[in-house]
Amino acid sequence: MLKIKDLHVSYGGIRALRGIDVEVPDGKIVTLIGANGAGKSTMLRTISGLVKADSGSITYDDKELLGKPINKILEAGIAQVPEGRRVFANLTVLENLKAGAYLRKDKDGIAADLQWVYELFPRLEERHWQLAGTLSGGEQQMLAVGRALMSRPKVLMMDEPSLGLAPLVVQGIFDIIREINKQGVTVLLIEQNANMALKVADLAYVLETGKITRFGTGAELLADESIKEAYLGKKRAE
Amino acid sequence: MELLQSILPYLISGISVGGQYALIAIGYTMVYGILRLINFAHGDVFMVAGLVMVYLAGSMPLYFAIPLMIIITVALGFIIERVAYKPLRTAPRMSVMISAIGVSYLIQNLALYITGGLNKNYPAIPWISDRITVFGMETSRVTIITPFLTVILVVALVLLINHTKIGMAMRAVSKDFETAQLMGIKINNVISMTFIIGTFLAAIGSMLFFTNFIGVVPTSGAMPGLKAFVAAVFGGIGSIPGAVIGAFIIGICESIIKGLDTVLMVNGSITEQVGFATFSDAFTFALLIIVLVFKPTGLFGEKTTDKV
Numbered sequence A: 001m002l003k004i005k006d007l008h009v010s011y012g013g014i015r016a017l018r019g020i021d022v023e024v025p026d027g028k029i030v031t032l033i034g035a036n037g038a039g040k041s042t043m044l045r046t047i048s049g050l051v052k053a054d055s056g057s058i059t060y061d062d063k064e065l066l067g068k069p070i071n072k073i074l075e076a077g078i079a080q081v082p083e084g085r086r087v088f089a090n091l092t093v094l095e096n097l098k099a100g101a102y103l104r105k106d107k108d109g110i111a112a113d114l115q116w117v118y119e120l121f122p123r124l125e126e127r128h129w130q131l132a133g134t135l136s137g138g139e140q141q142m143l144a145v146g147r148a149l150m151s152r153p154k155v156l157m158m159d160e161p162s163l164g165l166a167p168l169v170v171q172g173i174f175d176i177i178r179e180i181n182k183q184g185v186t187v188l189l190i191e192q193n194a195n196m197a198l199k200v201a202d203l204a205y206v207l208e209t210g211k212i213t214r215f216g217t218g219a220e221l222l223a224d225e226s227i228k229e230a231y232l233g234k235k236r237a238e
Numbered sequence B: 001m002e003l004l005q006s007i008l009p010y011l012i013s014g015i016s017v018g019g020q021y022a023l024i025a026i027g028y029t030m031v032y033g034i035l036r037l038i039n040f041a042h043g044d045v046f047m048v049a050g051l052v053m054v055y056l057a058g059s060m061p062l063y064f065a066i067p068l069m070i071i072i073t074v075a076l077g078f079i080i081e082r083v084a085y086k087p088l089r090t091a092p093r094m095s096v097m098i099s100a101i102g103v104s105y106l107i108q109n110l111a112l113y114i115t116g117g118l119n120k121n122y123p124a125i126p127w128i129s130d131r132i133t134v135f136g137m138e139t140s141r142v143t144i145i146t147p148f149l150t151v152i153l154v155v156a157l158v159l160l161i162n163h164t165k166i167g168m169a170m171r172a173v174s175k176d177f178e179t180a181q182l183m184g185i186k187i188n189n190v191i192s193m194t195f196i197i198g199t200f201l202a203a204i205g206s207m208l209f210f211t212n213f214i215g216v217v218p219t220s221g222a223m224p225g226l227k228a229f230v231a232a233v234f235g236g237i238g239s240i241p242g243a244v245i246g247a248f249i250i251g252i253c254e255s256i257i258k259g260l261d262t263v264l265m266v267n268g269s270i271t272e273q274v275g276f277a278t279f280s281d282a283f284t285f286a287l288l289i290i291v292l293v294f295k296p297t298g299l300f301g302e303k304t305t306d307k308v
Helices: A040-048 A070-075 A093-100 A107-120 A122-126 A137-149 A167-182 A194-200 A218-223 A225-232 B002-035 B042-059 B062-088 B093-115 B141-163 B165-175 B177-182 B187-210 B222-235 B240-258 B260-267 B276-294
Strands: A002-011 A014-024 A029-033 A055-060 A078-081 A155-159 A186-191 A203-208 A211-217 B131-134 B137-140
Touching: A002 A040, A014 A029, A014 A040, A014 A203, A014 A211, A029 A040, A029 A167, A029 A194, A029 A218, A040 A070, A040 A078, A040 A155, A040 A186, A070 A078, A070 B177, A078 A137, A093 A107, A093 A137, A093 B165, A107 A122, A107 A137, A107 A167, A122 A137, A137 A155, A137 A167, A167 A186, A167 A194, A186 A194, A194 A218, A194 A225, A203 A218, A211 A218, A218 A225, B002 B042, B002 B137, B002 B141, B002 B165, B002 B187, B002 B222, B002 B240, B002 B260, B042 B062, B042 B093, B042 B187, B042 B222, B062 B093, B062 B187, B131 B141, B137 B141, B141 B165, B141 B187, B141 B240, B165 B177, B165 B187, B177 B187, B222 B240, B222 B276, B240 B260, B240 B276, B260 B276
Parallel strands: A029 A186, A029 A203, A078 A155, A155 A186
Antiparallel strands: A002 A014, A002 A055, A203 A211, B131 B137
16 A cells, blocks of 8 residues: 655745645555646655655555655556656657666566557557657557556556547546556546546545645545535536 | 869868767767757867877887776766766756866866876877878878778667667657656666767777877867867757768868868869968858758757757
8 A cells, every 4th residue: 555644845945745645555546636736746756756755754565665766666666657648759659668667677577568558558559669759649648658557566656647638538548547457556646637537536635735635435526516616617517 | 083083182081080070079969968968078088088098008008008098088977977967967057068168177277287288199009000002192091990980889879779778768868857767767877878978989089089190288179079069069969870970071071171272273273372271170160150040950950849
């Protein structure tokens, strides 16, 4: 289980996180919803080690991750799909996937996982020789997810995977998130598209200006009137 | 035929000089590709490679001196990055550039202090310094070897970058620091590797360059460094093939301008010396201005998308 306890983070002179507690149980899909600037990305970036925390603790299976270098956190089994996909446009699709397995030495395992990713995303296999920069937005998102999976993570953290994608493509991405989770990968999902995120999530947290204000199952929050008003928009609420 | 015969020596020496510039230019272009930094100290590291060779060759046989010179030069490149650039990784780009200028002057002044500003005679390297006759003209063997050696090294480098794990890491880091880190790539190691490769090639280049000249002075690196930099900009800074092609073009043009008086006199177009040779350096920098005006990204440069 990934556990975040009383985490304080300042980022660019702003106190972005003011003591948050989040638990991500193994095998679940946990989502964190919140407005722009609430600190969602900062939380993921702190878990990955890209941002230094002021205080608090982040543990995975009771091992402290805070203060560890980025590559050690990745080795501990926590991978991130960054916001805006950030595929290496100048590398081929296959090279991008191999970059995801950069720290691994087990050639057979890497080959097996490449097949796994190709099964999840047949489109990537078709285009494995293409430069990643020439892919469509949806394909790039598939590649970003596939690349993160190549490290064989136990926890996959995704930062706004639906950002800038057509609704149909977004649906496809969320189907894949379910599928990956079914295959045993824990998912921590950050989304502005709260509607989609809450539908797919087992557990959900609401983050407002650096603090957790609500917690519940995805279904609970989806049915909650105040959440509907704040994050789902009246028209989209069912 | 006579005209061709009169141009040929300048063409050949131009190709050779181009090869030497290329070996320096790669260092500029690779560092820029990854750090978006013009490493102003690169030309001075090139000069240090020359000086180190002078001192080492005085006290040991060349087959020890040459590898040791390469190792010392590479170590210097590595240390400069760790001491002067790495602490400024998150600082504005301008700060790193100023640091680079500082390192450049520091090296030049140290060299001045050590040599006393005197011209140090570069050792003759047997075989490659020998005089030979090609196409009826006399030249040293290094002139002929340089372009071939350059091409071999460039091909090896391109293979390294396109087909090895560290090469892939370099390409990934050059595109996106942060995401590369998320893959577990240690960017500091990759950056160090870039400096090691760049200074290694400059060290080889310095051997080929200085054997053709009388000696090394503390400012010996400035002009070749500057021209290699122009070559890198001309080819599109950040692009390795661009830097190599740019370097050969500049080397050839420069050399032909130097010989233009002689060529035109043989041709009968002019009857007395005009003094084109004086303008050979000016040509290089005029070229830089023209490139910057009409094609700021150079021959092979990518459209600059600033990293966020």
